[in-house]
Amino acid sequence: MKIALCATHLEKMILPQDREYIGVDHGVEELLKQGITPKFAIGDFDSLQNRQTLENLNIQILPERKDVTDTHAAIEYAISKGYDEIELYGVTGGRLDHFFAVMCLLEKYQDVSIKVIDQQNCIQLLKPGIHHIYNQEYYYFSLFALNESILSISQAEYTLDHYLLKRDDPLCVSNEVKGDYTIIENNENIILVQSRDAQ
The missing domain is CATH 3.40.50.10240 (Thiamin pyrophosphokinase, catalytic domain)
Known part of the structure; x- marks a missing residue:
């Protein structure tokens, strides 16, 4: 519900x-x-x-x-x-x-x-797994580790393959969805921030 x-x-x-x-x-x-x-x-x-x-x-x-x-x-x-x-x-x-x-x-x-x-934004926690981030209301996205997570990103402006994202690492700020959706795979909890330009 x-x-x-x-x-x-x-x-x-x-x-x-x-x-x-x-x-x-x-x-x-x-x-x-x-x-x-x-x-x-x-x-x-x-x-x-x-x-x-x-x-x-x-x-x-x-x-x-x-x-x-x-x-x-x-x-x-x-x-x-x-x-x-x-x-x-x-x-x-x-x-x-x-x-x-x-x-x-x-x-x-x-x-x-x-x-x-x-x-302008939607923030949520992504539990371990494979996630599809759709290019509907939000075009940009950023990812932040709560501790550490092995992270892969595909179908995005900036891709990653099994990158170790640490809590103090801002590498994944301001990425962009390519096509209909981006695929994110993580093995630990991460924070997803989806954003759009001010209207």
Whole structure:
């Protein structure tokens, strides 16, 4: 099952209407502004401008002092309800510490498909295996090792054959899909960032 989380205000981004949403803190206001009623709302709502926004919504109010971020709590809630595909919107444009926390969660919940999406990028963890990266919404892609991974890339502008990609190696930044798709093979977890030019 798939669900999307909206965590904060989105600059110029129009959210897809064909999925269910969880509003995370200030993200509730963004969803309602775009005509979307969230299936659930969660957070401490410390950044909410109008508390009346929460009326008639299914909500869980979290304490302001806690050991997890609102986004972390929302992901745990979604997983507890059986969702195994989660899209995160509104988690890249604000505080960098919160963004890095989200990146940690990609690895923590690696058995769930989690994508971080903004107007220009889609970020996800690729588990060991062979992956096809299609040239549809995103033309560029970059790869980053979490530790070390033997990496092969074919049908791309820059190809690799069993290259040892280490955590401190930025070699795989800004590659390009050639043809309909690129093939990536990795033996350990890596981070995939797909990007497009600003519109």
